[in-house]
Amino acid sequence: xxxxxxxxxGAWEAGTHYATGYPGTPSTEIxxxxxxxxxxxxxxxxxxxVAFDVxxxxxxxxxxxxxxxxxVGLNVAADSFMVLPYSGCIGGFxxxxxxxxxxxxxxxxxxxxxxxxxxxxxxLEPVDPQEAKxxxxxxxxxSERFETPVLLRTTTRISHTKGVVTLGEPVxxxxxxxETDIPRFLVPPFARRLRxxxxxxxxxxxEFSESFEYNRVEEGDPGxxxxxxxxxxxxxxxxxxxxxxxxxxxxxxxxxAMVRRFxxxxxxxxxxxxxxxxxxxxxxxxxxxxxVGKQKIPLTGELNPEILAHAxxxxxxxxxxxxEMPIPPRPPLFCLGCPHRGVFxxxxxxxxxxxxxxxxxxxxxxxxxxxxxxxxxxLCMGASVGNAxxxxxxxxxxxxxxxxxxxxxxxxxxxGIPGLIDMVxxxxxxxxxICDNSTTAMTGQQQNPASGKTIAGEAAPRVDLVRLIxxxxxxxxxxxxxxxxxxxxxxxxxxxxxxxxxxxxARHACLMIREEREKVREPIRFDPEPCNxxxxxxxxxxxxxxxxxxxxxxxxxxxxxxxxMCATFCGPGALQPAEAVGLALGDGAS
Amino acid sequence: MTEGITNxxxxxxxxxxxxxxxxxxxxxxxxxxxxxxxxxxxxxxxxGGSVVSHVRFGPRVHSPLIRCGEASVLYAAERLxxxxxxxxxxxxxxxxxxxxxxxPIRMPDAPDTQYPEEVPxxxxxxxxxVLVLEAVREAETLGDKRCANVLLLGALATRLQIGDxxxxxxxxxxxxxxxxxxxxx
Numbered sequence: 027x028x029x030x031x032x033x034x035x036g037a038w039e040a041g042t043h044y045a046t047g048y049p050g051t052p053s054t055e056i057x058x059x060x061x062x063x064x065x066x067x068x069x070x071x072x073x074x075x076v077a078f079d080v081x082x083x084x085x086x087x088x089x090x091x092x093x094x095x096x097x098v099g100l101n102v103a104a105d106s107f108m109v110l111p112y113s114g115c116i117g118g119f120x121x122x123x124x125x126x127x128x129x130x131x132x133x134x135x136x137x138x139x140x141x142x143x144x145x146x147x148x149x150l151e152p153v154d155p156q157e158a159k160x161x162x163x164x165x166x167x168x169s170e171r172f173e174t175p176v177l178l179r180t181t182t183r184i185s186h187t188k189g190v191v192t193l194g195e196p197v198x199x200x201x202x203x204x205e206t207d208i209p210r211f212l213v214p215p216f217a218r219r220l221r222x223x224x225x226x227x228x229x230x231x232x233e234f235s236e237s238f239e240y241n242r243v244e245e246g247d248p249g250x251x252x253x254x255x256x257x258x259x260x261x262x263x264x265x266x267x268x269x270x271x272x273x274x275x276x277x278x279x280x281x282x283a284m285v286r287r288f289x290x291x292x293x294x295x296x297x298x299x300x301x302x303x304x305x306x307x308x309x310x311x312x313x314x315x316x317x318v319g320k321q322k323i324p325l326t327g328e329l330n331p332e333i334l335a336h337a338x339x340x341x342x343x344x345x346x347x348x349x350e351m352p353i354p355p356r357p358p359l360f361c362l363g364c365p366h367r368g369v370f371x372x373x374x375x376x377x378x379x380x381x382x383x384x385x386x387x388x389x390x391x392x393x394x395x396x397x398x399x400x401x402x403x404x405l406c407m408g409a410s411v412g413n414a415x416x417x418x419x420x421x422x423x424x425x426x427x428x429x430x431x432x433x434x435x436x437x438x439x440x441x442g443i444p445g446l447i448d449m450v451x452x453x454x455x456x457x458x459x460i461c462d463n464s465t466t467a468m469t470g471q472q473q474n475p476a477s478g479k480t481i482a483g484e485a486a487p488r489v490d491l492v493r494l495i496x497x498x499x500x501x502x503x504x505x506x507x508x509x510x511x512x513x514x515x516x517x518x519x520x521x522x523x524x525x526x527x528x529x530x531x532a533r534h535a536c537l538m539i540r541e542e543r544e545k546v547r548e549p550i551r552f553d554p555e556p557c558n559x560x561x562x563x564x565x566x567x568x569x570x571x572x573x574x575x576x577x578x579x580x581x582x583x584x585x586x587x588x589x590x591m592c593a594t595f596c597g598p599g600a601l602q603p604a605e606a607v608g609l610a611l612g613d614g615a616s
Numbered sequence: 617m618t619e620g621i622t623n624x625x626x627x628x629x630x631x632x633x634x635x636x637x638x639x640x641x642x643x644x645x646x647x648x649x650x651x652x653x654x655x656x657x658x659x660x661x662x663x664g665g666s667v668v669s670h671v672r673f674g675p676r677v678h679s680p681l682i683r684c685g686e687a688s689v690l691y692a693a694e695r696l697x698x699x700x701x702x703x704x705x706x707x708x709x710x711x712x713x714x715x716x717x718x719x720p721i722r723m724p725d726a727p728d729t730q731y732p733e734e735v736p737x738x739x740x741x742x743x744x745x746v747l748v749l750e751a752v753r754e755a756e757t758l759g760d761k762r763c764a765n766v767l768l769l770g771a772l773a774t775r776l777q778i779g780d781x782x783x784x785x786x787x788x789x790x791x792x793x794x795x796x797x798x799x800x801x
Contacts, residue, residue: 189651352695
């Protein structure tokens with residue numbers, strides 16, 4: 027099973043009562059998998075802070091709670107994460123942060139081991155799926171024994187690696203219950219009394235860390251000492267198979283005495299870690315200086331065996347054949363029939379009129395890349411709304427630029443709503459386009475409060491975006507189908523001209539949702555007779571439309587999904603829906 | 617470095633079934649009594665883009681990633697992807713590839729990117745052992761183009777030391793019967 031599936035299994039074995047989180051690569055499959063286990067409730071929350079607070083409530087009520095998120099998700103939950111250690115928890119409380127070194131599907135690299143130190147909570151770092159499972163159970167035990175949240179930190183290559191996992195039997199946690207204790211849980215008035223207790227707890231955790239069974243030495247060559255943790259341990263094992271290893275399964279609180287004893291055995295110790303010099307700094311701050319770490323091992327990007335071999339032995343990895351043969355890139359694209367394609371095509375046309383599109387996090391971030399290049403910024407979840415508000419504030423209503431925020435339905439619910447309230451409150455002239463595909467698409471079509479379904483696919487109350495936005499005080503709210511590009515362009519123009527905040531909801535379900543995908547559609551028909559070679563269809567950037575200067579568009583009928591967006595703007599009517607040319611659905615597909 | 621380990625790099629285009637093929641191989645290795653690890657990346661990186669899965673098996677496997685230059689076999693479901701990842705092989709390594717070409721999208725605003733021709737010939741000139749199939753075409757004549765990966769896995773099996781029984785177990789566990797039935801055994 028994968029590391030994520032192993033975390034879910036571990037949570038089930040540990041008797042987790044409730045698990046929640048917000049989808050984010052590479053953490054998503056934990057909640058999805060756990061929702062299939064009996065006896066545990068696992069469901070999505072609207073954002074990571076909500077998830078964290080809900081899980082805290084479960085813990086205070088005496089039950090075991092798990093909360094999962096990707097690394098940047100912990101930034102959203104940080105307000106809660108930093109304070110909970112003051113009161114501590116009752117039922118076991120485990121926070122899973124899945125970091126993404128190399129940014130396979132993320133906007134930044136951040137080493138969340140520092141969050142453990144920052145928030146003063148114990149940190150566990152598994153080296154493979156087996157430990158990912160086992161550490162969840164251990165984390166719950168530590169959490170209840172020391173009354174503290176525990177951070178279980180994985181990375182992409184732990185979360186998405188499949189390996190053999192030996193299963194355990196489920197346990198029943200010892201019963202706990204909430205007892206009123208205002209001086210402990212009403213933090214602000216009692217924070218000064220609680221503050222030293224956090225340090226006292228850390229001292230006890232430090233003692234625990236010194237003899238923790240997963241902080242252990244693996245004997246090898248007595249001349250070569252290596253300290254490592256996480257997946258970096260596995261790469262080190264490939265490159266230095268015979269070294270003596272100290273692997274740290276619990277790297278905060280740092281087991282100083284144990285590490286010092288280890289380092290005294292060697293002239294020099296190699297510290298191999300992915301990302302920041304977290305272990306190395308812990309060594310140096312304790313006066314252990316016979317170490318080499320980030321002087322040799324790269325700090326940026328994902329580590330792998332060839333990078334490590336290059337860093338240690340100086341052996342360069344083999345070069346690709348790009349010098350001898352053309353190897354064109356194959357970048358990620360909007361899927362065939364993706365409704366976002368219409369939005370960015372329409373926006374591209376508006377850019378000539380000085381529109382600046384300030385974007386957000388989701389599949390639609392691809393709208394910033396060729397052939398659209400019409401979304402110009404993307405920073406983090408929910409930023410588009412405030413960014414557009416600020417941009418409009420600075421450029422003014424008579425300026426030659428008009429700010430448009432671009433956000434998805436899931437991201438709007440996650441972090442966009444407060445910004446929109448401010449747009450109204452501050453009488454902004456910015457426009458917000460909500461690309462509503464009724465799902466959290468980028469992480470694999472997870473349900474959200476606007477999709478009307480639970481994680482199990484059952485009916486759930488559905489947030490009515492129009493009523494929500496109107497109730498905030500936005501008086502220009504229009505819902506359009508981005509498949510109708512002419513309507514989309516007209517509505518966008520009207521929204522931009524509107525003398526106040528305006529919202530356009532471009533609503534069409536993601537075609538990756540199973541029911542949408544299974545709808546049968548006929549490929550578009552090309553009639554060469556009226557074609558005027560304007561090339562608009564080719565410039566639309568659909569993977570199913572290629573171009574020939576002799577004959578016009580070439581439709582790949584195997585790829586065409588029949589979304590018919592191209593037909594809505596083909597001036598001479600050369601591209602037509604199959605039905606319009608007299609072909610009924612289901613017959614005559616060549 | 618890593619004794620007794622077989623490294624298979626599986627490459628293709630998102631949607632071709634490369635990740636499922638990788639899982640099938642890993643399951644076959646497990647069924648043969650070996651330890652196996654498989655690693656890949658999910659998320660937006662996959663949307664119609666280049667996809668790669670690392671499969672490693674042997675008595676004891678550490679790294680989930682194959683060190684570049686140490687792959688024993690490259691399984692490529694598409695010609696350009698075979699070329700893109702060939703340098704991950706060790707000298708003289710095996711390539712099992714479908715000669716199918718999937719054009720990356722041409723960008724209207726960008727200069728034409730040339731799609732490489734004669735890839736198998738080029739790779740042979742680099743002294744790799746290249747086995748070329750027209751798997752999708754053959755699968756279509758069998759009646760279901762989704763069988764293409766089964767045909768490629770069959771070709772891959774001739775380059776590996778995994779028993780037939782283990783392969784059959786893995787194929788039945790990971791793939792639907794309708795994809796297996798049309799393939800002659």
